[in-house]
Amino acid sequence: MSDGTGTEANGGASTDGDREPRDLRSDGGHAEDHHGLPPMSSVKRWFVTTNHKDIGILYLVTSLFFVVFGGLLALLIRTQMWTPGGTILSPQAYNQTVSIHGLVMVFWFLSPFAFGFANYVVPLQIGADDLAFPRLNALSYWLYLASGLLVGVSFFQGATFSGGWTMYAPLNVPMYMPEVGASTAVLALLLFVVSVTVSSVNFLTTMHRMRAEGLTLRRLPLFTWSILLTVWMMLFAFAALLAALMILSADRLLGTMYFVTESPGGSMLWTHLFWFFGHPEVYIVFFPALGVMAEIFQTFTGSRLIGRKWFIASMVLVALQSFIVWMHHMFLTTINLQIKTLFMATTIGISLPFDLMVFALIYTMLKGRIRFKTPFLFAFGGLIVFIVGGITGVFLGAVVLDYAMRGTYWVVAHFHYVMVAGVTALIGGLYYWFPKMTGRMYDEFLGKVQFGLYFLGFNLLYFPMFVAWETPRRVFDYPAELVGWHRIATVGGFLLGISFLVMFYNLYTSIWNGEEVDGNPWDFTHTAEWAVSSPPPLENFPGRATYKGGFLDFVDRVTTDGGEETSEGYRSPLSADGTGTRSDGGTSTGAPDGGVVTGGTGLPAQRDEGGGEMAVAHGEGPSHASIWPFATGVGAFVLLVGLSGFQSGAFPDGVAGGFYMGTSLAGGLITLGSLFAMGYEDFHAPEMAIAERWPFAGVENTKLGVWIFLASDVVLFGAFIGAYVFVRFSAGWTGWHIVPHNSLPGLINTYLLLTSSFTVILGMVAAEHESRKGLLACLTATLLLGIGFLINKGIEWVELLHEGIWLDASIEGATFFLTTGLHGAHVLAGLVITVYLMWRTWGGAYMGDEKPVEYFGLYWHFVDIVWLFLFPLFYIL
Template sequence: MTDEPHTHGAFPPTSSVRRWLVTTNHKDVGILYTITALFFLVFGGVLALLIRLQLWTPGTGVLSATSYNQAVSTHGLIMIFWFLSPFAFGFANYVVPLQIGAKDLAFPRLNALSYWLYLFSGILLGVSFFQGGSLAGGWTMYAPLNLPVYTPNIGASTGILALMLFVASVTVSSVNFLTTMHRMRAEGMTLWRMPLFSWTILLTVWMMLFAFAALLAALLILASDRLLGTTYFTATAGGSILWAHLFWFFGHPEVYIVFFPAVGVMAETFQTFTGRRLVGRKWFILAMILVAVQSFAVWMHHMFLTSINLQIKTLFMATTIGISLPFDLMVFALIYTTIKGRVRFATPFLFSFGALLLFVLGGVTGVFLGAVVLDYEFRGTYWVVAHFHYVMVGGVTALIGGLYYWFPKMSGKQYDEFLGKVHFALYFVGFNLLYFPMFLAWETPRRDFVYDPAFIPWHQLATVGAFVLGASFLVMFYNLSKSLVVGEPADGNPWSYSTTTEWAISSPPPLENFPGIPSFADGKLRFESKEHGTLEAGGADGATDGGVVTHKNMQTVHDDHDEDHASIWPFIVSIGAFFTLLGLSGFDQGQFTGGTTSLLILGGGIVLMGFALVSMAREKFSGPEGSFDESWPFADVENTKLGMWIFIASDVVLFGAFIGSYAFIRVAYGWTDWHPVPHDPLPGLVNTYFLLTSSFSVVLALVAAERNSKRGLIASLALTFTLGVAFLINKGLEWQELFHEGLTVSNGVRTSTFYLTTGLHAAHVIVGLLIVLYLIARAWNGAYLDDERPVEYFGLYWHFVDIVWLFLFPLFYIL
């Protein structure tokens, strides 16, 4: 593979609209993420101001009851999903490859695809408002309020589908970042030397990979209940509790997914503006690793008011309090760094230091909710609202500091420092005026605009604070917009004590990032040329958060031509996905109620997405490859292979959540009272033989490719396809017989779990068969004989699908 993307022609300039539609460069994608996230900040912020106006006095206000519920629900969803994480990943896309010495992310087109899926998922959520009303059951979407009996609008179903599209974006991005950060670090950039912002992104992405897979399972089940008529969450035995388990298994890691990048920004800015290395850096990293692992073991503290027994509640109270301890270490590390350094109160540091103060208050008030007895009192009140915002919007505070910190690098212009400080002053005052009164009016019911009149002064003060906070962002937008046009040019390193690699090159960086191959082998950044040895050295002494240094400003050597980083297909794929899901919203309880228009939208979306995916696969485009010196622990695993393994890891969680849901409902139903839906296990047994044999034929295909046997390769792939089709036909006949007996998807929770779980598996089989058809077509033209890796990578996927069936067969046919 070549080191650079395939050149199709001149890469469009940034002034061209086409540039932003076709770009796959990580810096461009980072800018797109940042700007789009700021748009959703405004969207969610306007909804927040409407909520605060409604709460000016108790009772009827500017919104109807239904509109208020929609505003509260979508405000939470937009801020958590479409603003917070994407805003952080705007910086991550731009900065992380620079910090680790990579020329781009491992899969540039997948990076572009993740952005476009994110954008169109947000547009799909916006469309839901025009379909009778969007989601209105709270951002947690608790069952049974998430079902059509309580939220019958088509828009509510569209909102669920929008979240599914967002999760697809997250999954693609997670695979990309993990592959890049584990496989593409420059020489000498060991994990321990990696800058702290990159460390927080690495841990965040690992959490995202598993947490969002659990959320996807919950959303697929919910969409099935709404669109197909399954009965998971209407089940009298454990239905609503099942949603809580699935959602909070995602929901609590999500708190750290949102907050970790903010911690990374705080660490970077504290080091830069105190002029010293972070105190206890290795312990800081170990504390973050511990929090990331523990975050998956505390979800039930959100369920203390449910019927789980006291012993379980006590256990999760202990894990909740325990997870606060490593956070204490991180907070003290930041405080001691400030004490031991020489602070310069620039705008990025002000926001980061303000975030630390806010988070301390948010964290302390959160420990109250970790105690079972206190949680009984505070749950469902504005104490939770205040605590939640001090943590989450406290994280936003640090990210705003990150925007100011990296603005000169991303734009090449310096912002107005005075206006930055005005923004901080308004922001900090508005923040505390808005959220602190909520602690004092904590007895106000959550998500309810009717409250005790004794709390009117506190709510009115909060509303004033909301508008002050909103006004502060007008200052920010004015400052950054003006600076883009008439701001002073920024040096490569406008800060005195920054020590990470992005500050060692020009602002903004060139398309290819570096003037040569970056190396940190001797603890100092140098750029090496393949032809001429060291191109330039000594510019960033230990550019890994490693110490107090002053950079020489690296002058970038530009090539005679810019290499093309263009592909239109990620954009087209995302449009197809958007229309496909918009058309699916026309289904309601197993009936297609959307009419001819929805049917045409659905069909057109499927055709467009399929065409774009095939075109994207056929496009000659290579991501950055090469010999990467720091690839532990995956030094012997290629990028694409590692990406496939990481995707399979997320799929393990997806199927695990489905199987776990089946087991949970069956236990609640009564394990011995539950009888398998298929009366005869023979069709399942036959399908087991089909899939096991098909796995063997994939192995034969790989052997044939290694032996340069075109005939053997095509024959083995054709056999795999035939066995997969036989599996689907056999399953289709089995389902037809069950339907004839009256056992439909909506017949009861027993049939719902059977059809949905085995149907998800069948969908994976269909995807596999489509890939086999593509492989056969390519093999017919002589592909894979000199490079059998695509066959091997497909085999990993196909073997995983077969292994899943080995779990499903006994669960649904025998036990």
Template structure:
């Protein structure tokens, strides 16, 4: 399927892979989750009208608080930014589409179905109720035993997987598909904001994914990571906040990029200190991973490390100072036009400054001891996250004419801003005034009642203000005046150089900045050949090039299969009483409802079927023949995407290995003896190293167009992977049934040791199974004559397989020797 139905057809929106369509789907879905999360927020504010009010039960209030935080952080703020990024980044950098259109559609459908799973969790005995930070041990079945709690965790896992796909896609696109003459330092500021965001996401989300996978294992099959007495709760804090602090900037940087674009457009001036602003963004991105422990000042971490974290926390504010002054000087020296987009951007700057200043208080150890766990933190958090993201609403007004071809009502837009800005401060500044109220608690000192009532009134006004925006956009779309292709006076980015709305394939000619300004070049060569960072390929005449594909049903089907699979997994959980768990996969598991195992099995088969059909689909997404690719010149786009994926997977396994080391150090390193015998591990090490050699042989034979050698090498790799799994299966059987070492029982020492061994090697085994399925697919395709003229798929599989083998090199000594 490659043809794209018209926009009036429902089928269009189910099969589209075009970046602009996917951007619209992201944006509309994110706005729905704004209403969902906002409704939960209003329920919270009603509960706080008076101390101890019972609009909601205590459990329902905790669920509302938790779900509100999760929805707004994960399903609204970032996806709204990614909606804009999907639509406009290819346009801003001169690309035809994102590097991997089907992967882009997959990331959207994973996002949507993860939100559906979260919604379903409310009807599975109640969703998570321990706060959006999911602190251990409150995230364990003994405190949150409902199936819905597990469902919410798996929904988060699905969301992170989809986000990782999107991250790989954007990084590859920005680094591989910039128009000729556009260096990294020449990119628009919104693109720069998204580049920094996706680099942070690549590593931060991987750390969070590892934490969610471990937590899922604790809840579903009864492992003991976060219930371990040897620092289980502290381990969650480290894993979560290694993700959680960069997440603040992951949410803010897209809004910052919008802010910078709007300040330039509506001040009629180039950004002051542009080079230094970019350097500051890069410094903040790196520093964001070095300050996570300031969220853990109240834990047992020693004072010296806390002091170091306080210093790094104060240090990260310095590049932010540079950003703020650059924006202020740009406005001072410009000719400001007070349009609706500018007002929202300027309001975001004011709100973020207040949020940043109040955050400095929390960076000081002594003050953090006083403010932690109070509404001071809640207010600061909203001024930074939601206040900074206010610029995204300015972006919605700014790009509305480009997307729709219609002009919004400027008066209604300004009314929306005034009501929004006043009500925002009513809600959140009142929290500063009543800061001594404990967070997540609706019993509070009656002396703060006035402040909470002001906040509740402001919250309802704030919620109603968005309906002004919705009405404005809907009315303008139906009956608004036609917008010029460029309705603004001082734009600087390429999306304003084409029609409104943009055409399906973006450009009439190839965008180029080689002359120092934007030009559209009519090439006789459509793909490959020459130019900056070109692919090494033969010249192909334009009328001989296949038309790029824009439609595929398999992203939808693969995401649906994942949703069904995870829904089934929610209902298969370990008994809360771990003393009932006698074996890894036997009596420790209870089947709660027959619907769940049926969904689990059906989802598994649908996953495999959809993946195979994806691989067999004839989908054409050509790379740009002439593009800027520094610092990745000469690297084909799929290989680059594979590198980014493996970099993320390195963090996943790194987090698992770090968790094992952390718990072992806390338990006493010398008190643990290796659980399994070393000989099976050594044999498996030899097997995997041999399989890496056979994969190299497969690539050599494919490049020599030797079909027999290719089949033999892939077959040998497949046999090696099966051998590895067979030995591992025997080893597990021996440990469980002969030595009575299970997830929750270790007769030779600490039971958490066996949990770490089974879960970490199990994750590696899942990677081996994935590689085995891919090798089987390649073998089938090679048997039918594939890869003789194009050996790249074999090479990409080799990169993955070598990574799996390298991981085992680390696991073997950790579990079999030390």
């Protein structure tokens, strides 16, 4: 496949391997290509790219920066622990260090590191050209980077967050943590969750609707399986965390009282919301590493994974069970013994599928012939570390033992043996796919040196913590008789840090001077990314990937003269002489109709049945460049820096207040303008004409994306409604003071929203019949009804304010205003989309193409349905 620049798709390797690095390529050229994507040597490339391989590299590089950040904080912790009651850091500085170390490692390193591989590898493994929504993929990265930068900013705003990575209430409210930087850290995490949600919608749509022909879910590679299940868990778990963070942000910025000491059940509410996310997060972090282990074990033992279908079934079972074990983090609370016993049983139960997966990996090693290369060493080391972490976790799953060990260094050691087991395997994945990404081989000797330092340092760091388990967590004072164990741990921490320096040196020098790799450096690989050049070409494959014959093959694409790929009349093989090479060493078949095989080689184009010209090529091809995701990330960063100064319902006085207010306004305008521009931009991301789409064969990509987003929104609203019900029961259901004293405004708003849903349906019909005036009239009616809803809601709020009822007046007011305010924000977002649709309709869009109106309708109907729950809950019951 030509990349549009005259160079070969194998990466255009430099002939001077000692002076210039081989491009981390996917474009093959040095000039801007026909899609407006600059070469990888250009800085501009990295700000405008939407290509999944580029985004994967950005995720990997950025996450490795954050592991250095978090690692330096960890070394500060270990230095403080050199002696009991250490004085390197003040108590406040120590709390900040511990808290941000945990937050950075869990959120800004572990998952993004795994999803760097997911971005790069998953589309290749499933035979897709890119993810379903390339610009959303870029947007998720820029929001991730913006959120990480916000954490850095928080250190310069008095003090950053210091309440531990679990952010327990009531320590997380302004009464105990009044610094602006603490609010910035909370907003940073909130933005990170938005990034995760955008990414989740994208990956789920891609993996369910863009798998190569013949690649059923049952036949998916194990790494892709692990990512699929991870993303489903992320979609729901992070939605619960988003609700918790939004409520916490309201407590800090608006003065609500969900989590303050006086609030009924406030601290328990935070614990429920956080751990409903927090325990699935353990598997969200570890599942990609499990997929990496499976791929590496198969490659370096030369054996198919033993019990593959049971391995997959176990992962599915764990993903489902992960949402019913969260209360084992709450054994020390006042939850009754029967519920604690139930969750002890579910905790022990979830370990059983892991036993099966561990034995499958062990038996695969026993059956195969192991080659002890660096990727395998790290994958095997990760398995050993995880076994220790799993066994020690069983202790904490027992209620009686948890009473003794909770809050001690036993938990710290167990937690790191589980989480860093994932890191260990992912480092193996970095070595495994490094040749694929760079076209260069790493230094094997240095890789093994790193593994030795890493494995020794890790176990010296964390195993002594099991022995010194009586040390209290998050406290730098401990009994003097434990000094020796803590000093061993500190030495181990520095050895672990040195191992990362060896890795960085190895990979950096290998990019410049490593042995060139054109294709596959490993024996016994079995996934599609190894069937193309290293690095892969821009659009991944020299044709369309297919598994229809039971093996991976490539057939020529057939496109219309408009550039869209068609599912009719495609031909095989790649070459014009009928002898194209199959990935398994055989040869491709001839044309299905027995006629002349046509490859994209300058041979005469064919004609489709309608007389239009068809060519075996990409035609216009997909777009790969857009500046607007980056601009949106900049806007979000500026907006949240400004909002961080809004404390307890107001900006501060003076110059600081003016700065924060102006920054908020500027950030909001940049964000909104960038989103509008991205929506209006001419960006081409075609669906695959032929693909496996079960179970969503009859749903377009965008519609499925909307449905998946709404699924996460169900959890978001469910968490808000659940928080209201929990707090109300804690306060006494019948003694609760219902805030809206009159149900009439709520009833009027119900009729307004139901009517607006009907006008959206009429608008969809008008677009289908190409009635521009009809569509404009329906959208205008929807806009006016929505504005009427907000005006009526505003009048009601003003009346309540005059009665002295507001967000910060009582917990009753906080729950009412915040939950209905969240719904109102959804209505406002819908009205902004309505204005955009009206603007495009005025210009002649959507005539005969009602799908954009239908997708908006799905969102608008969901907003209306939510109100049907809120109305009786807040106005009647």
